[in-house]
Amino acid sequence: EATEEVKQVAKWLAGKVLVLIGGDLRPPAREALKRAFDLKEVDWVETQGHDSVSRFESHVARPDTAVVLLAIRWTSHSFANVKEFCDSHDKPLVRLPGGYHPNQVAFQIARQCGERLEACCGK
Numbered sequence: 752e753a754t755e756e757v758k759q760v761a762k763w764l765a766g767k768v769l770v771l772i773g774g775d776l777r778p779p780a781r782e783a784l785k786r787a788f789d790l791k792e793v794d795w796v797e798t799q800g801h802d803s804v805s806r807f808e809s810h811v812a813r814p815d816t817a818v819v820l821l822a823i824r825w826t827s828h829s830f831a832n833v834k835e836f837c838d839s840h841d842k843p844l845v846r847l848p849g850g851y852h853p854n855q856v857a858f859q860i861a862r863q864c865g866e867r868l869e870a871c872c873g874k
Contacts, residue, residue, distance in 0.1 A: 753787060753853075754854050754857065756854070756857040756858055756860075756861045757787050757788070757853050757854060757857040759857070759861060759865075760787075760788055760856075760857040760860050760861060760868075761787065761788045761789045762872075762873070763817070763860075763868040763869070763872040763873070764788045764789070764790055764817050764818065764868075764872070765788070765789040765790070766789065766790070766791050767790060767791055767815055767816070767817035767818075767872075768790065768791055768792045768793075768794055768813060768815045768816045768817060769784065769788065769790050769792075769793050769794070769816075769817065769818055769819075769820065770794045770796065770810045770811060770813075770816050770818070770819045770820065771784075771793060771794070771795045771796065771819075771820045771822060771847075771851075772796045772798060772807055772810070772819065772820065772821050772822065772833060773796075773798050773820075773821060773822025773823070773847075774797065774798065774822050775797055776795045776797050777795075777851060780851040780852075781793045781795050783851075783852070783853055784851065784853055784856060787853035787857070788853070788857075791815060792815075794810050794813070794816070796810050804832045804833055804836075807833055807836060808836045808840075811833070811836040811837055811840050811842055812836070812840045816840075816842055817842075817843075817868075817872065818842065818843050818844075818845060818860060818864065818868070819833065819837050819842050819843070819844050819845065820845050820847045820856065820859075820860075821833055821844060821845070821846050821847060822847045822851075823846050823847065823848055843863070843864035843867050843868065844863075844864075845859050845860050845863045845864055846859070846863065847859055
């Protein structure tokens, strides 16, 4: 059973793209997020410790990207500069401190940018 936060985030993100930056691609986790939030796609950008942040901008800049998740537990501190890309492309950035479970992701999205998503994508 989906939590109320999962249902709310699904209303905001249905049919859109969620970009997740960090860690190693986990196909079952990617599919669970896609299904839980009725997403068009989860664009999971795998990272290595010393990647250049410039390679993330094209993912953030996509017109159908609705929100960007930065998995801070699995990324370099230098990736904090992703916020600049998000700001310049008017995309909300969510710092994801824990796992990829839809309940956890929904909680962080609602907490960190829920008001912004409600204003632009509320249904």
